[in-house]
Amino acid sequence: MTVLALDIGATKFAAGVVDGLDVRDVRRADVPPEEVWAACRGLLLEVAGDATITAVGIGSAGPVDVRTGLTAPLNIPEWKSGFAIVAAVQELFPSATIEFAIDGACLALAEYHVGALRGVPNGLALTVSSGIGGGIIADGRVVMGRTGNAGHIGHIVVPGWDVPCLCGGVGCVEAVASGMSSVRWAVGQGWRGATGVQLAEDAHAGDEIALAALHRSGTALGQAIASAAALLDVDLVVIGGGFAQSGAPLWDPMRAALERHARLDFTRGLRVVPSGIAHGATLVGAGVLAAGHATVADTV
Missing domain, CATH: 3.30.420.40 (ATPase, nucleotide binding domain)
Structure with a gap:
């Protein structure tokens, strides 16, 4: 069996x-x-x-x-x-x-059972990879929603970004901050790479376009997380996915944007940590x- x-x-x-x-x-x-x-x-x-x-x-x-x-x-x-x-x-x-x-x-379930959300009754799990997705833990349970799409944070609209999204909308965080979107933006600025991994490597090496691409992505992610935190009142945010492993060039602007936008007492100082599951x-x-x-x- x-x-x-x-x-x-x-x-x-x-x-x-x-x-x-x-x-x-x-x-x-x-x-x-x-x-x-x-x-x-x-x-x-x-x-x-x-x-x-x-x-x-x-x-x-x-x-x-x-x-x-x-x-x-x-x-x-x-x-x-x-x-x-x-x-x-x-x-x-x-x-x-x-x-x-x-x-x-599924990401939220995994983090709640074996990852960074163990013992956390209210949390948000994000995956930042080719696209951006998310799942919600509320009072120790995964929120599914009417059709099963609850937590689909990739389609939170972030301010100041008029980028068309594959969903048909404009300004979704997935259209700005996902690995695919960031690579597409960087190529449009003259960068010669092809993948999110290369983009992160070039950012760590000091490439100005790659650094700008990750700063742009991190800022949009921080804005989206601040909005989600105000809506959901969570204890912890966990981020996984391949593009999320880009390190400081992505995480530093993300945390800066979160600090700038999450100013309510119950959102200020919200912890955001990497996924507790390696792969x-x-x-x-x-x-x-x-x-x-x-x-x-x-x-x-």
């Missing part, structure tokens, strides 16, 4: 076998430009092998609709109008229980869902 976890990211899939509060035998694959489900299906079958699958936890980039089992990630064009991921996985493993949540909720937090959270440590019934 085997339980699986699946992470559907903007650019990569990851899947593994759930072992308690851990996920092992993790395999990863790039999200292709077309025939996306074929690639995802192949990865799941590879991880499952000959085992009998009893449960699958799915964490997906959003938006999602947990009521209908649809995922519609903005950065996966083939699925942008909605793909029935729960039905597809159920067809693949007919006898399995399928649990489904947005990646931010694959969304996958860990999907595993928590699948293993029954936290189900939709446990959420608010």
Whole structure:
């Protein structure tokens, strides 16, 4: 009897076998430009092998609709109008229980069970990577919302940034501060790199455009966190994701913007810390869902 976890990211899939509060035998694959489900299906079958699958936890980039089992990630064009991921996985493993949540909720679950939000009753977990997502812990429970998209902080609008977003809006923090967006802005300013990792490396080496890109991203993140903190009244904010590992060129302006904007007594001095999970937090959270440590019934 085997339980699986699946992470559907903007650019990569990851899947593994759930072992308690851990996920092992993790395999990863790039999200292709077309025939996306074929690639995802192949990865799941590879991880499952000959085992009998009893449960699958799915964490997906959003938006999602947990009521209908649809995922519609903005950065996966083939699925942008909605793909029935729960039905597809159920067809693949007919006898399995399928649990489904947005990646931010899975991140929050992971941090609450094994990461930096352990013992924290009210917290916000963010992932800053190709996109920006988030999840909310309120009174010790993960907030799901009406459609499962609660905590989707990437689409908080930040002041002073009239940047078009893939969602159709303007000025979303994801459109300004995500890894993809920051690289796109830097290239537009004459930077010659191609990835968020290169952008961070060049910033640490003193490249002026790279430093400006990370300062821009960090400022927008700090603004978004200040707004979310005023709305949610949290004890702690945890930030994970690949682009969040950019270090001081991102974190210093983020903390400065947070200090400038979070001036209410209950938001002043809010702690923001790096993720307590080194790799694959969304996958860990999907595993928590699948293993029954936290189900939709446990959420608010």
